[in-house]
Amino acid sequence: xxxxxxxxxxxxxxSCTSKQSPLLIKKxxxxxxxxxxDKKIQVITTSCLGLCEEGPIVVVYPEGAxxxxxxxIDVDEIINEHLVKGRIVKRxxxxxxxxxxxxxxxxxxxxxxxxxxxxxxxxxxESIEEYIALDGxxxxxxxxxTMTSEEVIDKVLDSGLRGRGGAGFPxxxxxxxxAKAKGDKKYVCCNADEGDPGAFMDRSVLEGDPHSIIEAMxxxxxxxxxxxxxxxxxxxxxxxxxxxxxxxxxxxEIGLLGDNIFGxxxxxxxxxxxxxxxxxxxxxxxxxxxxxxxxxxPRPRPPFPxxxxxxxxxxxxxxxxxxxxxxxIILKGAKWFKTIGTKKSPGTKVFAIGGKINNTGxxxxxxxxxxxxxxxxIGGGIPNGKKFKAAQTGGPSGGCIPTEHLDxxxxxxxxxxxxxxxxxxxxIVMDEDNCMVDIAKFFLEFSVDESCGKCPPxxxxxxxxxGILKRITEGKGEAxxxxxxxxxxxxxQAAALCGLGKTSPxxxxxxxxxxxxEYEEHINDKKCSAGVCKELLDYIIIPGDCxxxxxxxxxxxxxxxxxxxxxxxxxxxxxxIKCGACLEACPFGAIIRK
Amino acid sequence: MSKNCQCGEDKICQLNKVIEEHKDMAGALxxxxxxxxxxxxxxxxxxxxxxxxxxxxxxxxxxxxVTFYSEFTTEPKGKYQVNVCLGTACYVKGASDILDQFKxxxxxxxxxxxxxxxxxxxxxxxxxxxxxxxxxxxNEDVYGKLEADDVxxxxxxxxxx
Ligand SMILES: Cc1cc2nc3c(=O)[nH]c(=O)nc-3n(C[C@H](O)[C@H](O)[C@H](O)COP(=O)(O)O)c2cc1C
Ligand code: SF4
Ligand code: SF4
Ligand code: SF4
Ligand code: FES
Ligand code: FES
Numbered sequence: 001x002x003x004x005x006x007x008x009x010x011x012x013x014x015s016c017t018s019k020q021s022p023l024l025i026k027k028x029x030x031x032x033x034x035x036x037x038d039k040k041i042q043v044i045t046t047s048c049l050g051l052c053e054e055g056p057i058v059v060v061y062p063e064g065a066x067x068x069x070x071x072x073i074d075v076d077e078i079i080n081e082h083l084v085k086g087r088i089v090k091r092x093x094x095x096x097x098x099x100x101x102x103x104x105x106x107x108x109x110x111x112x113x114x115x116x117x118x119x120x121x122x123x124x125x126e127s128i129e130e131y132i133a134l135d136g137x138x139x140x141x142x143x144x145x146t147m148t149s150e151e152v153i154d155k156v157l158d159s160g161l162r163g164r165g166g167a168g169f170p171x172x173x174x175x176x177x178x179a180k181a182k183g184d185k186k187y188v189c190c191n192a193d194e195g196d197p198g199a200f201m202d203r204s205v206l207e208g209d210p211h212s213i214i215e216a217m218x219x220x221x222x223x224x225x226x227x228x229x230x231x232x233x234x235x236x237x238x239x240x241x242x243x244x245x246x247x248x249x250x251x252x253e254i255g256l257l258g259d260n261i262f263g264x265x266x267x268x269x270x271x272x273x274x275x276x277x278x279x280x281x282x283x284x285x286x287x288x289x290x291x292x293x294x295x296x297x298p299r300p301r302p303p304f305p306x307x308x309x310x311x312x313x314x315x316x317x318x319x320x321x322x323x324x325x326x327x328x329i330i331l332k333g334a335k336w337f338k339t340i341g342t343k344k345s346p347g348t349k350v351f352a353i354g355g356k357i358n359n360t361g362x363x364x365x366x367x368x369x370x371x372x373x374x375x376x377x378i379g380g381g382i383p384n385g386k387k388f389k390a391a392q393t394g395g396p397s398g399g400c401i402p403t404e405h406l407d408x409x410x411x412x413x414x415x416x417x418x419x420x421x422x423x424x425x426x427x428i429v430m431d432e433d434n435c436m437v438d439i440a441k442f443f444l445e446f447s448v449d450e451s452c453g454k455c456p457p458x459x460x461x462x463x464x465x466x467g468i469l470k471r472i473t474e475g476k477g478e479a480x481x482x483x484x485x486x487x488x489x490x491x492x493q494a495a496a497l498c499g500l501g502k503t504s505p506x507x508x509x510x511x512x513x514x515x516x517x518e519y520e521e522h523i524n525d526k527k528c529s530a531g532v533c534k535e536l537l538d539y540i541i542i543p544g545d546c547x548x549x550x551x552x553x554x555x556x557x558x559x560x561x562x563x564x565x566x567x568x569x570x571x572x573x574x575x576x577i578k579c580g581a582c583l584e585a586c587p588f589g590a591i592i593r594k
Numbered sequence: 595m596s597k598n599c600q601c602g603e604d605k606i607c608q609l610n611k612v613i614e615e616h617k618d619m620a621g622a623l624x625x626x627x628x629x630x631x632x633x634x635x636x637x638x639x640x641x642x643x644x645x646x647x648x649x650x651x652x653x654x655x656x657x658x659x660v661t662f663y664s665e666f667t668t669e670p671k672g673k674y675q676v677n678v679c680l681g682t683a684c685y686v687k688g689a690s691d692i693l694d695q696f697k698x699x700x701x702x703x704x705x706x707x708x709x710x711x712x713x714x715x716x717x718x719x720x721x722x723x724x725x726x727x728x729x730x731x732x733n734e735d736v737y738g739k740l741e742a743d744d745v746x747x748x749x750x751x752x753x754x755x
Contacts, residue, residue, distance in 0.1 A: 014723040019734030052725025072682035197719035198682030235628065235665055236718070273621070274628055276663030279719075292654075295662040311620065354724035356684030361725055392682065428682045442685050446719070576635075 002318035004042040004442065006083065008032075009059040012239075013048030013204065018053035018071070020101035021045075026217060027072055031079040040454045041083055047208030048200070049121040050109075050362040054094055059121070068094035110380050113340060114166075114353050116201075116324040116349050117364045120208030125243050128250040130214050131211040131567055133585040134350035137256055139330035143222055144262045152223040153179055156326070160346040165191055165282075166397070166423050167499075168345070168412035174316055177306035178224040181314035186226035188217050189291070189310060189317040192233035192240070193275050195282040196395030197446065199426030201350040202320035204362055207326065210247035213268060214257065218325035219330060221268045224316060228269050232287050235274040245271055279396075279450035283316045283498050285309075286452070299499035319424070321350055341367030345411035355428040356386065368409040373399060375429060385418030386431040390514070394423030395448075397503035398444045399510025400436065421503070421509040435532035437522050441469040445505035451500065458501030460493040465508060473533040477523030482512065537593045539576055539583060544566035552582035552591065608633050609641065613648035622649060623659060627666055636667045672714035673709040674752050676700070679729040681720030688726040688742075693717060695745040696730070712752070 010016075010025045028043050049057050054068035055432045058078065067078065067086050074092055081087045114120075123130040131137070143152055157172025179184060188211060194202040207211065217229045233241055248270055251257040259267040263265040273291050280286050281296040288310040290296035309315025325347060329337050338346045351374065354360045358380030365374060371391055375381065382388050390400040393410075401408075401419035408414050412422050430439065444466040465488050468481050489505030496502045514517060521527050526534040541552075541561075548566040553559075560576040563569030571582070571591075583591045604698045616622040624647040630641050637660055644651040660666045678693045697703060700713050707724065723729045726738025730748075736747055 007715060008736075014721060014736065015725045017729070018723055048722075054724065107686060135686050195719075196682075197680070198684075200720060200722035200724065203722050211671070216632055236721070271733070276624060276628070277665035290624065291621050293623035293659070295658050299660075346642075352724060354727060360683070360727070395682065426682060428686055434686050439686070442682070558606045568655055 004040060006041040007061040008041060008043045008083070009046045009049075009061065010043060011049050011051075011121070012045040013052065013055075013057060013207070014087065014200075014239075015048065015052035016057055021055045021056040022059065022071060023072055025077060026153060027075045028058075028141050031233065033082065035079060035084055035204040039081060039196070044124040046121040046123075047299065048204045048362055049127060050117075050204075051094065051166075051359070052361045053218070053359050057094070060461060063088060064093040065089075066470055067092040081262060083520060088541050090495055095121070100117050100171045102461040107464045111373060112364050113348050113366050115328055115340070116205060116321045116350050117208070117362065118328065120204055123209070125208050126246050128211060128247065128254065131209070133204050135331060136211055136327075137215055139327035140218050140256065141262055143265055143330060144264045144418050149179065149223050149225060152330070154497060155330065155334050157222070158467065159329045159337040161325055161329060161337065163319055163323065164321035164325075164349065165395070166421070166425070168422060172319060174306065174318070175220060177304070178226075178314045179447075181307045183314040184433045185228070185311075186221075186224055187310045187313055187315040188221045188224065188229040188232040189287065189315060190229070190323055191219055191284070191317055192231055192237075192426065193221070193282040194234060194237075194320070195279040195450075196424045196426045198354055198428050199352045199395065201352050201362060201420045201425045203237050205320050205324050206237065206244055210240075210243045210253065212327055213244075213320060214247055214251050216306050216318075216326035216380055217270060218257070218261070218268045219326055220316060220318065220323070222266055224314070225268050227318075228271075229274050230271050230291055232273050232275060232281070232312070233292060240509065241272065241274065247518040248272070251564055263366045267413055278502050279565075280452045280498070281570055283500060283582065286498070287317065288315060290507070295452075297452045300497060300498075303489065320406045321425070332357045342411050343411065344413055346547070348586070349410070349425060352429040353427045353429065353476055355392075356382055356431040357429040358383050366411075367411045370407050370409055370431070371433055372406040373408070375406070381431070382431050385523070386433065389430045389432055389434060390436065392420075392428040392505075392507075393408055394421040394506070395424065395426050396446045397421060397499065397506055398423045399506050400439070400514060402514040419506070419513050421470070421506070435473075435530035436518045437469065437473055438530075438532045439527075440511045441466065441473055444469055444504065447500065447504035451504075455495070455497040455501065457492045457495035458497070458504065460495075461488050462504050465492075465505065469508070472519065472522045472536045473481065473528070475522070475533070477519075477526075479523070481523055485512070534580075534593070535578060538573055539571050539578060540594055541569050541571055541578070541590055542592060545588055547588050547590070550588065551585045551587060555579065555581040599665040605633050606644065607748050609644055610648065613645065617649065621648070623651060623656065624663075627656075627660065631666060636670045638668060646743070669707070670711070672711050674713050674732050676713055676715045677718045677721070677731045678704075679719070679721050679723075679727070680717045681727075682723065683720070683724035684728040687727040691729060691742045692740050692745065696749075699745055699749055713749075 012021055032038050032041050039456050044219050051057050056070050058067040058070045077089055081089050154173050161171045162168040204580045275281050278296050283298050286296040286298040305315045341347045348364050348366050350364045390402050392400050401418055415421050447462045448466045451458045489509050492505050493502055546568040553561045558577050560572050561569050611632055616626050642656045646656050680689050704717050728740050730737045
């Protein structure tokens, strides 16, 4: 392998790509060639570095200088100053690491512990050599040449690793069941369907470190006695699909997939299967049905997939992030893994933080880190001086966590106690301008859309809950609505077949638990103090700003506005149907919604 | 209708080749549908029939699968696919106002195509650019940190193309 003295990493995650990072790459490469540095300096495209807010991001190694908001016109300066003369361009350093320019010591990264994301943004994901250079495929080698399959499973069991796909089921136990199951053929599947709207952790691993998933699946296959694996990946992730394909082909070429791997009699083949836009296919039995080429409807359990899964054969399914931990656990040991995180939930968790927060992006923190640390220390707090209201975890299956629980350590069990759940790792921050009834409605609408329709409690129940929420946000809430919501929630939880239905009431129950007063305000006073629910807002003319131009009178369909030319106008609330036409027509911004 | 077809140009031949390649694969239907949609842009009845014959799967089953997955469509799509992200991060930052604005400007609802076949509008969930919320994609282009006022201007760019 050619040795470069310097590497320039340019983020090509979705955020940075949309901010023109491909152009930066081209310009950097051209400039480096022009300065005849192309034998010394290599430009690498990486996946999301977690600093999307400040993108596009360029990192220069060995110094580890993080440049943010880099534009085309900055490229020459980076080349001339930094790459040619070795002087860091202070002006472009990320706000997070001013004065201290290394990647590892930036505030954003200080509290993080990168295991699953260890290679993301560090290696070129399209190069197997770089993965191997950072101990890649060593774990597989170690497993195949020095360990029995029982020892592999024991190690994973001992590490205490729990599934990162949502439920937190111990990974070793799952593998053990499948290892014990009888069958002439067994399958290993990877859940890369990442359905939680507002989360993209798995995507970053797939785009940034695809080989770690391949290696982990091969290890799992050896553990349970399988020779065939499937990665079920969302079709909406074209870059991930492309990089996985490249990685699979590279691994095949050098004999890390296929027959007799590492000269042993272990063989393993891997295929990609693309999802087709159905959230329910993230559920394990539905995912398997979908790989079989059918409508992705869940099936009742038992039989559990460990005994009868894909094509009716013993199967294990693991989430991308779960798998990304496996090679490290094999190499560094279960004992090491248990020193990170909490007793009940060892290791780390990756979160995609978004919403009303200063640093949106990906973070990986030890389990047991508090929400406050994630939101304020890493996430940089709430923008525009607004007040924090709640954090939502677990997506449509989860719930909202209010201010009074900011100091609870995040792990599987504590989140359940708070009425939310870990989910896959979406963490959306909401401020005083967000209406919690509206958020509950948003998630219920998602569940209604995505319900596969197989069982009535979910198909009909979620629709009814959504209908009630919609009415409440439209100012047509009635006494008794809250009670009906609670009753519906209870019966859906009890009777739905799969996790989608069973957990779909959670967003309503958790907002009712912490923000009941907002529901009551909507129902009783027909008000939305957050100012979100349009039908509950009044259109008002600010007398001081109104020039009396009469434009609004002309557009009002109900003649709700009166006033004389050149004098402040008035909206008569009893006639206003809140169509918003006046607000758009006013040339002076004198009409507001409140 | 056989693997002997050499032309490689005609869409029907292309599909036959795809079917031929996937014939022995377990669970071939969905991968074939993906490729068929790539070739034709959508999955009209004739295409479903061809797949039904090629893979020896009943038309009813194929239709059931096509309608189950939102990625598959039996209607042709507009030249520009407007995808408004309604993922959580975008939603809490006002994505529904953006969606309303697109509806108003294009005079179509989610899932519809303009009468000149120029624009189709869809709502999607998280395109992985939450840092830029609210986000809209139009074909390959990503627009972030949008405000309702930006919508008109963005659409102008595609209108006269
Ligand atoms: C409706 C529904 C959607 C799900 N979506 C996902 C998903 O997108 N990704 C994922 O890894 N797990 C998802 N799960 C959880 C999986 O069913 C399964 O528990 C998980 O993939 C197992 O892997 P793990 O043990 O490594 O977490 C979903 C579950 C349900 C009920
Ligand atoms: S709970 Fe909902 S998604 Fe799950 S099987 Fe029933 S109808 Fe389908
Ligand atoms: S919102 Fe509509 S109905 Fe109400 S005052 Fe304005 S134009 Fe008239
Ligand atoms: S359009 Fe605006 S400025 Fe003109 S009369 Fe109405 S409120 Fe006043
Ligand atoms: S996409 Fe570039 S930092 Fe996230
Ligand atoms: S929620 Fe819209 S990009 Fe993630």
